[in-house]
Amino acid sequence: MPTDAAAAEPTPQAPRVTVRGEARLEVDPEIARIGVTVGARGADRDATLRDLTRRNAEALELIKSYGDAVERLETGAFTLTPEPARHGRGERVRAYTGRVHLTAELTDFTALGELATRLAEGELTRVDGPWWALRPDSPAHAQVRRLAVQAAVQRAREYADALGTTLDALLELSDTGTDLMPPTPVGSMRMAFAAEAVEAPPPLSLEPQLQTASAEVTARFTVHPPTL
Incomplete structure (x- = not known):
């Protein structure tokens, strides 16, 4: 038989109250x-791969040139896909399409718009985002x-x-909620400028999206017996 107060069943001499506590905060990301x-396309496989390698290197060099403003840089999927000819028999290939996906994480938002704009000026280069977030240890x-x-x-x-009484002791406290709403690309950008543009576009002005942190707990207390 359990003897401690937390395990014992509530009685008129040791009544309990169970409540939920919730909180939300809107904070800057x-x-x-x-x-x-980064993409490349051409009729020759080796030439397409060389173009893709060059453009990928240029994108990486540009991102790395922002130094400490870029906290993380990762290469994702790489693909080189043959496109079969629409007509004719056999395994004829009319073109090759290559892509490399990169992800950059920035902490300096003043550099974000400029970097995104400069990246989008690259040949067959697409930029998506931004996705704002808090750090896990924020x-x-x-x-x-x-x-x-x-x-x-x-x-x-x-x-x-x-009830005309007061709390006595805490029996249990459990975390029943999440700390952070999932990041959403609200107002996300997708850009791809022509490489032959006469004049480079001005840097984008991007306003950080507020992040909603939330928490929910369930708490159980004993209270002193009330006089009813």
Whole structure:
């Protein structure tokens, strides 16, 4: 038989109150991600691969030139796909299409618009994003958890006060919610400028999207027996 207060069933001498505490915060993002797709197409496989290699190297060099503004740079999928001829028999190939996908994570938002614009000026280059987010260890997560706990305690006190009594002890506190809403590419950009443009476009002005951090807890308390 359990003997501790947490395991014992509630009784008139040890009544319980169970409450939920919730909190939400809107905070500025800490990082922004952009996706870059570099492409090449041609009738000759080796020439297409050389063009793709060159353009990929140029994109990587440009991104790396922003130094500490870029916190992470990753290469994703690489594809080189033959396009079969529409007519005729056999395994004739009319063209080859190649793509390399890159992901860059920036912490300096003043450089974000300029970098995205310069990347999109590349030949057969597409830029997607930005996707705004908080870091996994952002202080906002801890702050919103504290607020959720405080909300639970306050709610429990209000119930106890309505009964004319006070809280006695905490029995259980469980995290039942998420800390951060999934990042969404609201207002995302997709750009691909012609390489032969006479004048380069001005850098994009990008406004960071507020991030919503949230937390939800369930708390169980014992209260002093009220006089009803």
